[in-house]
Amino acid sequence: MENTAPSTNVIEVLSLTRRYGALIAVDHLNFSVASGTTFGLLGPNGAGKSTLIKMLTTLLPPSEGTAKISGFDLVQHPELVRKKIGYVSQMLSADGDLTGYENLLISAKLYGMPRSERSTRIAQALEFMDLAHVSGKLVGQYSGGMIRRLEIAQSMLHRPSVLFMDEPSVGLDPSAKRSVWERIGELRREFGTTILMTTHDMEEADHLCDMVAVMHRGVLAAMDTPAALKAQVGAEASLDDVFIHFTGAAISEGGELKDVARTRITSQRLG
Amino acid sequence: MSLAHESHLNVWAEPFPGANYLRQTMAVAEADIRKLIHDPVELFTRMVQPVLWLLIFGQVFNRARAIPTGGISYLDFMAPGILAQSVLFGAIFYGISLIWERDLGIVQKYLVSPAPRSTLVLGRAISSTVRSLCQMVFVYLLSYILHIQLRFGIFALAGVVLSVMLGSAIFSTFSLIIACLVKSRERFMGIGQVLTMPLFFASNAIYPLSLMPAWLRVVSKVNPLSYQVDALRTLMIVGSTTSFGLGKDFLMQFVAFAVVVVVATKLYPTIVI
Ligand SMILES: Nc1ncnc2c1ncn2[C@@H]1O[C@H](COP(=O)(O)OP(=O)(O)OP(=O)(O)O)[C@@H](O)[C@H]1O
Ligand SMILES: [Mg+2]
Numbered sequence: 001m002e003n004t005a006p007s008t009n010v011i012e013v014l015s016l017t018r019r020y021g022a023l024i025a026v027d028h029l030n031f032s033v034a035s036g037t038t039f040g041l042l043g044p045n046g047a048g049k050s051t052l053i054k055m056l057t058t059l060l061p062p063s064e065g066t067a068k069i070s071g072f073d074l075v076q077h078p079e080l081v082r083k084k085i086g087y088v089s090q091m092l093s094a095d096g097d098l099t100g101y102e103n104l105l106i107s108a109k110l111y112g113m114p115r116s117e118r119s120t121r122i123a124q125a126l127e128f129m130d131l132a133h134v135s136g137k138l139v140g141q142y143s144g145g146m147i148r149r150l151e152i153a154q155s156m157l158h159r160p161s162v163l164f165m166d167e168p169s170v171g172l173d174p175s176a177k178r179s180v181w182e183r184i185g186e187l188r189r190e191f192g193t194t195i196l197m198t199t200h201d202m203e204e205a206d207h208l209c210d211m212v213a214v215m216h217r218g219v220l221a222a223m224d225t226p227a228a229l230k231a232q233v234g235a236e237a238s239l240d241d242v243f244i245h246f247t248g249a250a251i252s253e254g255g256e257l258k259d260v261a262r263t264r265i266t267s268q269r270l271g
Numbered sequence: 272m273s274l275a276h277e278s279h280l281n282v283w284a285e286p287f288p289g290a291n292y293l294r295q296t297m298a299v300a301e302a303d304i305r306k307l308i309h310d311p312v313e314l315f316t317r318m319v320q321p322v323l324w325l326l327i328f329g330q331v332f333n334r335a336r337a338i339p340t341g342g343i344s345y346l347d348f349m350a351p352g353i354l355a356q357s358v359l360f361g362a363i364f365y366g367i368s369l370i371w372e373r374d375l376g377i378v379q380k381y382l383v384s385p386a387p388r389s390t391l392v393l394g395r396a397i398s399s400t401v402r403s404l405c406q407m408v409f410v411y412l413l414s415y416i417l418h419i420q421l422r423f424g425i426f427a428l429a430g431v432v433l434s435v436m437l438g439s440a441i442f443s444t445f446s447l448i449i450a451c452l453v454k455s456r457e458r459f460m461g462i463g464q465v466l467t468m469p470l471f472f473a474s475n476a477i478y479p480l481s482l483m484p485a486w487l488r489v490v491s492k493v494n495p496l497s498y499q500v501d502a503l504r505t506l507m508i509v510g511s512t513t514s515f516g517l518g519k520d521f522l523m524q525f526v527a528f529a530v531v532v533v534v535a536t537k538l539y540p541t542i543v544i
Contacts (some may be wrong), residue, residue, distance in 0.1 A: 057383045058382070058383065059379055059382055059540075059543050060543070060544060061544075079385060079387075082383060082385040083385045086383075087379070087383045089376045089379055089380075090376075091375070091376040093375055093376025093377055093379065093380065095302065095306075095372075095375075095377050096375070097306045097309060097310070098305055098306060098309070102302070102305055106298050106299075106301065106302045107380070107384070109294050109297070109298030109301070110295055110299075110381065110385075110386045111384060111385065112291040112294060113283065114283050117283065138309065
């Protein structure tokens with residue numbers, strides 16, 4: 001049952017569909033992600049990116065179809081899939097009433113890590129994410145960038161084969177964003193983790209992703225390497241142009257309202 | 272900086288079968304208990320209610336002698352009921368923290384972990400018992416000050432501890448079920464208010480079953496709170512007699528706990544949908 005060949009697809013999405021009432025948020029998606037690569041999902045607000053990630057992380061049961069993560073079927077063996085994945089959600093969601101150290105400790109225990117393994121990994125993770133000096137502080141007092149770094153550390157503590165990140169750098173200032181990117185790049189090099197991430201930040205997609213897909217109304221409007229997508233749209237095109245080309249003006253229309261709401265949620269968490 | 276060269280397999284030998292299950296359950300409880308240690312205010316606010324009931328309601332009815340209590344004073348009769356009540360009121364709103372943590376994205380982190388869903392439910396039940404034991408210590412202190420005829424035998428005390436923990440585990444898990452069904456904080460508060468009083472008054476907490484009209488007696492006999500109160504009264508107070516028998520008291524509490532855990536485990540993942 002286990003996937004034996006290391007160089008094959010670690011994520012295989014098979015006709016995956018999610019309906020909310022009459023709305024089809026994710027519409028019979030089919031794609032795959034090769035082992036060790038970083039896959040970026042772009043798309044306007046409401047395109048279905050988070051819904052897709054929630055299904056792939058077993059939080060949301062698909063209405064139709066399935067996916068295989070590290071060779072395990074999401075619908076048939078969610079408990080096996082969970083051992084293989086890490087998840088950084090769109091919201092800043094480390095537990096604000098616990099310290100940074102405690103957040104990591106509880107995670108480590110949930111993943112069944114024995115005591116000896118726990119202490120070294122937690123110490124390393126805090127060091128690596130540059131959080132050692134605040135590890136005893138309540139996360140409620142952290143800045144957004146610190147929370148994000150903590151969450152990435154938390155999601156990697158058990159060394160998942162696949163890491164899902166829903167807008168990892170949303171709400172971060174440019175330098176915090178850079179430092180999160182560096183950490184993501186390094187984790188990938190060290191552990192060969194396959195990453196599926198969503199983003200609204202074209203620079204981020206360009207910087208981190210080997211493959212990019214543009215999602216629109218529940219389907220993939222385009223999928224290729226960032227360079228190939230840009231070439232497809234025009235000689236001087238940026239990923240921004242690619243985005244607009246494949247989704248119309250959606251980013252400026254449907255986008256605004258939800259963007260504002262999300263920023264508010266983020267600032268609530270930070271404030 | 273190098274993080275590599277550890278095993279990517281994450282297969283750790285269990286020191287004994289079930290060790291992982293236990294570790295995961297306790298991790299869920301630990302998270303909540305650590306929060307309580309960071310901010311214990313809640314423990315103190317929970318002390319107000321039993322003081323009011325015992326000092327005001329209890330003193331007045333103690334004098335009135337209006338309620339047949341089988342040879343013990345009314346204050347003695349009601350003290351175990353008030354302990355059960357304070358545990359119930361503390362536990363019945365426990366589920367709102369699940370909704371709150373769902374809104375913050377915290378519950379989702381537990382759900383993407385490989386911890387079996389039942390450990391997520393049991394862990395929360397355990398953390399609620401820790402709160403209830405603090406309440407028990409407080410009600411004992413208060414009862415002692417009020418000269419209530421307390422039993423202090425080791426088995427009696429152990430039985431009280433067990434019954435307090437079971438009561439808290441039953442009603443906090445029941446509260447999780449409600450949270451999973453209603454999903455929003457506002458609706459939860461509404462339903463919580465509506466449920467507590469009937470649970471309390473349709474029980475033997477502050478008057479005996481013999482005073483109730485027949486229909487209410489029937490309701491009381493399926494109310495787990497009645498069995499908890501009966502066990503507490505028998506084990507806590509010198510000279511009190513049991514209505515159901517201690518064996519049945521504990522059996523019914525265990526059965527109620529098993530039922531709510533099974534249902535809550537089934538519903539828990541739906542809180543995020
Ligand atoms: N729980 C829900 N109930 C009903 N509809 C939902 C629910 N969650 C999402 N939707 C709808 O499904 C569609 C896809 O939402 P989703 O959150 O997946 O978009 P997204 O691509 O992540 O957007 P964003 O960039 O704003 O995060 C939207 O139209 C949204 O309104
Ligand atoms: Mg989203």
